[in-house]
Amino acid sequence: MLHIDDLVVRYGSAVAIDGLSLHLEAGEMVALVGPNGAGKSTLINTITGLVPPASGSVRCEGRVAQVPEGRQMFADMSVEDNLLLGGWSIRNRDLTEVFDLLPDLAGLRRRKAGRLSGGQQQMVAVGRALMARPDLLAIDELSLGLAPLVVAELAEHLRVLNRERGTAVLLVEQEVGLAFDVCARACVLEAGRVVASGPSASVAESDAVRRAYFGDLAADETKAEAVR
């Protein structure tokens, strides 16, 4: 359902995405991991149309919605208004579906979004994205700044969303354990390119992940051990 081919994205003279290709099937959950500056957020912003590509193509069969890094609330507006505006692109003002999936939000609907805890705001961000009834949900750093219990709850909501509604998920996540646990497939990005891709269990063991999260030293040690 998502077809990205030879994508190049630049910020001025700096290349953020360098000839990246990535394909997602409908209903698939894919983790996108990599070190800071690998181009993960740029890729999400390009998929959702916020950043224009320099070359290559991004084609999505269906609607795509984004849960952005840092949650990006309309801070002075109520939770209800935040959710309603999430449905702006399709003029969806029916909150029932979102409240069914994320029942905690119903009790928060009158509260100002800027005054909620980080976990509650992340839930609003997910709910706001769901208001667009997306076929693909692109999530940028689900766990950022959140307690493990809150993250576990949000991850469970994603699994339910995927299982019951068939919504595809592209999850950018620094917390690789969480990303590989939630998503069956994973891609590792480095310097704007996919350097490893496959089932999460095997990608988790790859040098690319070790290099991305523990530096070259860890990968060198692994190779040295293999030689020994």
Next chain:
Amino acid sequence: MTELFTYLVSGIALGSSFALIGSGFVVVHRVTRVVNFAQGSIAVVGGMLSATLLDGLLPHGLAEPLAVVICGAVGLAVGFLALGRRGTPPLISLIVTLGVSMLISAAIIWLWGQDPVSPPGLDGSTTLLGVTVERQRLLVVGATVLAFTGLALFFSRSYVGKALTASASNPFAARMVGIDVRRMGLLAFALAGMLGGLAGVLVAPTNAVSFYSDLPLALSGFAAAVFGGLVSPLRTLVGGLGLGIAGQLTAGYLNGSYQTEAALLLMLVIMIARSSTFVHEEAK
């Protein structure tokens, strides 16, 4: 005491029009971060247009709303020019609004000449707490209350109003959910044009307007908007009323020609007093 009450009432009426112009500044600035200095000129266009339309073309009740709608269209045109291409810095847009303001003044001279114009307003007067008050001034106050109530309802209850507020609150998130922030900016300019036009239509019957009324109106409106931190329509209303009353008291007890100077002085004091708030808001 009667004299003071008379100045207060006329000050509230004049201040209401400043508040309407000021709220136009606020609406545009909230969404686009642009200070629209064409607001004063649009108010003058509103007064002039209503005079022309009332001069045998349309009756009361039709001429005024039409003038306001036309001013909305003028505001929209100003927005198109000021916002330009995506990414135009607000400072450049501000300079464009100054240029457009001069252009509108030239158009006013070309269309209506240089003499002050005062369209017919609501005839007669009424006695309020022992003081005779022109009905037109009461109309100004009533229309302002209605306009501000409508504005508050529009922003808090309507879907488009919420999208405008969202665009002001977090433009990145607004774009992310599919709101066309530039289109919202243009809508804000159109709304501001209507508010400015309404101010002109209301104030012109009691205070004749000419091409050079734009600067005093813009400055007074801007001062009111500054009182509202360029973000709050309600505080802009308070600021506008304060300026109107201060101006009328100055004219009544000191000298009429010092009215604008009094407004400018007050704006200066407010800006100095509120400078810390501006720094805080910029930081946010």
